[in-house]
Amino acid sequence: MAQRVLKIKNEDDAFRYLEQALTQELNGDGVSIHFDNWPSISLKLEGPGYDSTITSEMAGSLVELQLALNRTFARVVHDAPNARSLTAEEKKVIQFKAKVEKGSSLVTVELGDIAQKIGIAITNKMTPEMLTITILGLAIAAGATISYKAFLKHRGEFLDSEIDANKLVSLSQEETKRLEIFAEAMSKNSVLKHANNDFDVARHEMVKSVSDATSISVNNVKLNSRDAKAIAATPRTSSTQIQANGNYYIREIKWLTNEVLLTLEDVGTKRTFKASFADASLKHDELAVIKEREWSRGVVYLSINATELRGEITTATIVSVTAQPDEPSQPHESS
Numbered sequence: 001m002a003q004r005v006l007k008i009k010n011e012d013d014a015f016r017y018l019e020q021a022l023t024q025e026l027n028g029d030g031v032s033i034h035f036d037n038w039p040s041i042s043l044k045l046e047g048p049g050y051d052s053t054i055t056s057e058m059a060g061s062l063v064e065l066q067l068a069l070n071r072t073f074a075r076v077v078h079d080a081p082n083a084r085s086l087t088a089e090e091k092k093v094i095q096f097k098a099k100v101e102k103g104s105s106l107v108t109v110e111l112g113d114i115a116q117k118i119g120i121a122i123t124n125k126m127t128p129e130m131l132t133i134t135i136l137g138l139a140i141a142a143g144a145t146i147s148y149k150a151f152l153k154h155r156g157e158f159l160d161s162e163i164d165a166n167k168l169v170s171l172s173q174e175e176t177k178r179l180e181i182f183a184e185a186m187s188k189n190s191v192l193k194h195a196n197n198d199f200d201v202a203r204h205e206m207v208k209s210v211s212d213a214t215s216i217s218v219n220n221v222k223l224n225s226r227d228a229k230a231i232a233a234t235p236r237t238s239s240t241q242i243q244a245n246g247n248y249y250i251r252e253i254k255w256l257t258n259e260v261l262l263t264l265e266d267v268g269t270k271r272t273f274k275a276s277f278a279d280a281s282l283k284h285d286e287l288a289v290i291k292e293r294e295w296s297r298g299v300v301y302l303s304i305n306a307t308e309l310r311g312e313i314t315t316a317t318i319v320s321v322t323a324q325p326d327e328p329s330q331p332h333e334s335s
Contacts, residue, residue: 003030006132008112010038011144014136015178021132022184031128033119033135035112039143041065042220043206045105047213053105057209062098062109064205068198069094069114072138075191077121079263080274081314093117105213115139130189137185141196145219146171146178151203152221158234168227197310208232244275244304244316247324250294255279262290262318267299275304275316286321299324 004026006017020026043058070083073094078085094117099108119135126134141147152169159168171179186193203218210216210228217223223231251272252263260279265272282290293300301322307315 003032004128006031006033007036008033008038008136008139009036011140011146011178014038014140014144015181017132018136018140018185019181021129021136022181022188024129026128026132031132033116033132035115035139037110037112039111039115039139041109041111041143041218043107043109043209044217045210045213046215046217047225050105050213052100052102054100054107055209055211057205057211058105058107061202061205061209062107065109065199065202066096068195068202069096069111069142071198072142072191072195073118073121075194076118076134076138081194081312109143111139111143115142133185134189134191137182137189137192138195140182140185141192141199143219145221146175146182147196147199148203148218148221149175150179151200152207152223152231155204155231155234159230168223168231169221194310194312204232204234240308242306242308242313244306244313245302246304247299248302249297250290250300253290253294260290262294264302264316271313273313273316275302275306275318277318282318282321289321289323293323 006013008014008017017026043061045053045055045058067083070086070091071081073090074080074083074085077090083091094114096109096111096114099110100106101108115135115138118138119131122134123131125131149169149171153171156168182192186196206218207216207223207228210223210225210232213225215222215224216228247267248264249267250262251265254261258279259276261274261276263272263274289300292298301324302318303320303322305317305319306313
């Protein structure tokens with residue numbers, strides 16, 4: 001199979017190849033994606049006393065960016081909604097270093113190397129088209145200027161009438177088209193939507209870090225202090241505690257040290273997610289039911305305490321197990 005090298009130097013390259021992948025123009029080719037000084041995030045504060053200064057708020061936004069990267073890696077590589085599945089070595093691999101320019105408050109984070117490593121980790125798991133859609137989509141979600149502009153425009157819809165959301169950030173015809181391309185990519189792989197939401201949290205913290213500076217710029221998109229504080233005051237989506245009790249197929253079991261991790265599929269909604277329990281928290285007969293149902297591919301009723309964020313179950317703990325009557329066996333699906 002021919003190997004096609006996609007060299008990504010900027011946002012133009014990313015969207016050109018993403019559109020080709022979505023229209024199946026890469027069909028039949030093996031793909032190798034190389035990032036060249038893109039994507040990157042620049043964060044700059046301006047105002048009295050902001051020469052060579054990094055505030056605690058700015059540092060906090062960088063921490064949130066790292067958390068978003070960790071969750072993204074966990075989703076793509078381990079099919080997990082949180083970063084608990086990452087090993088210490090994996091966390092080290094995707095850890096970024098922020099560069100601070102001398103004599104200014106300009107901080108730059110290069111993300112190309114991390115995007116490259118995520119791509120390597122999933123190269124053999126996807127078709128060339130889906131690999132390209134996923135890797136370029138993640139790079140766009142993490143560091144593209146258009147993603148930051150889309151975040152501002154969306155948050156601007158929550159502002160009061162004193163601030164014109166349309167004047168806060170304007171999108172060109174080309175940028176609007178790119179958002180449509182990205183939306184199509186997210187429809188092809190839901191991981192991209194969840195990752196974009198996580199990076200929106202980091203973007204929220206970046207804007208919030210304006211503090212007492214007169215202005216903040218992210219990738220050269222500048223906001224004055226008043227507008228930045230208004231955006232920062234818009235509500236962030238928070239997790240909610242839910243009961244995810246119901247009938248499930250057990251698609252996979254991993255017996256870890258002091259913990260058991262299950263991949264579940266809801267019989268009715270077909271939604272899949274991972275749930276866990278401490279190996280000493282369930283009764284012997286409940287453990288027996290779990291083992292038997294995983295082997296027979298039958299249905300089991302589980303009582304689950306969970307947290308949900310933007311429609312995604314992020315944590316789930318099994319608290320009890322009840323056997324269900326035998327049902328027709330289902331084809332085993334990999335998680």
